[in-house]
Amino acid sequence: MQAWQVHENGEPSEVMRLAEVERPTPGDGQVLLRVRAANINFPDALMCRGQYQVRPPLPFTPGVEICGETEDGRRVIANPALPYGGLAEYALADAHALLPAPKSLDDAEAAALHVGYQTGWFALHRRARLEAGETLLVHAAAGGVGSAAVQLGKAAGATVIGVVGGADKAAVARELGCDVVVDRRSEDVIAAVKEATGGRGADVIYDPVGGQAYAQSAKLVAFEGRIVVVGFASGTVPSPALNHALVKNYSILGLHWGLYATKNPKLILRCHEELTELAARGVIKPLVSERVPLGEAAAAVQKVADGRTTGRIAVVMEGAA
Structure with a gap:
């Protein structure tokens, strides 16, 4: 599969490299997800620079927020389990933390309903x-x-x-x-x-x-x-x-x-249910300003790092909704 990897810390456009790698193997309690869309977040840029509170081991794949598909065909949103992040064709995630993707949103919008809205x-x-x-x-x-x-x-x-x-x-x-x-x-x-x-x-x-x-x-x-x-x-x-x-x-x-993922995970589910309802009513709708292919992910992360974006940039995989 194709995946962006960071082998050393620095500016995203300089240290992110697109490579052909093996699909990651799920550990205990994890699932393999086919990435449908990955949202670019400021923490992705900080991780590339080595400045985020979470420092995955090198090499790692950025991408902390995705809409993906399980092996049994369920459409979900998730925070990938680093170092196997979402800027790849496949990612890993903790099974217990998967959330159903709202039917009212497409893949890019669903990916963007997670970190920022929560x-x-x-x-x-x-x-x-x-x-x-x-x-x-x-x-x-x-x-x-x-x-x-x-x-x-x-x-x-x-x-x-x-x-x-x-x-x-x-x-x-x-x-x-x-x-x-x-x-x-x-x-x-x-x-x-x-x-x-x-x-x-x-x-x-x-x-x-x-x-x-x-x-x-x-x-x-x-x-x-x-x-x-x-x-x-x-x-x-x-x-x-x-x-x-x-x-x-x-x-x-x-x-x-x-912190709520470990301190009070039930609140995350309650929050998602409320956000899903608001999205279904059209009260909220993630602002996805750009949709780019996987090959342009490094440039997208750099754009976010430089503060040159509005809303979200989503990396959308071929065939995604």
Whole structure:
């Protein structure tokens, strides 16, 4: 089979190599999946660079999110068991963690309903307890993670403010349903959000960026607001001033979605059931901005690493739906 492999750490376009390799053999509790579509995520780029919290042994195949097919013909979504990731014709996954692919979504959309939407659901509902009528601010609102949070916020009845970088991404954020869109490249984010909220700020802030975005969040969070930290796409991990959280009376919440797989796996299934229902009703629909063949996967991972994407890029296998 064909699979992309990383033999040394570095930039994805430089270290990913497409090779002919043997199909992986499932271990105890694992299944072999024929990959139908694989979603590109920022962690794929970080793993190539050796900067992710999970460091699979070299050589490894990137790809942490797929829609695949079991040997008995079931269409499922899964997080592949590294080092046999999803940027290949076949991948391995833990049998107990397979989720049925929603019938309302095609393969690329189904693959994209996993990590980003589960992260958004757990962050907004489990951690921040977002309520209808509240204001949600989403950083990087046109990206893969941010776009999911925007849709989930709207589905929950929140007023959504999307912060983006560039006019093209601003247009995408509006199409996603953001009530207010702020272009950080041409606007003063703090002034624009304060004006939009009458000076009150946002009740919940969803931050997959860190760095300057977090500094803005601390100035824009409302009384008894909640900042949910879900990642550091900027490459800068902020050091919050806890005295500021005390004086302004707000909460700083962390969300590591992967922990639920071992700490409370039943919640992942419940979340998937709710996401499937929302997708069936057309309330949410993963934004797949590009669909590329397997041979273009390295360029796609590099594009995500460089922050030049909106929504998700999906690697779609020949014959997939």
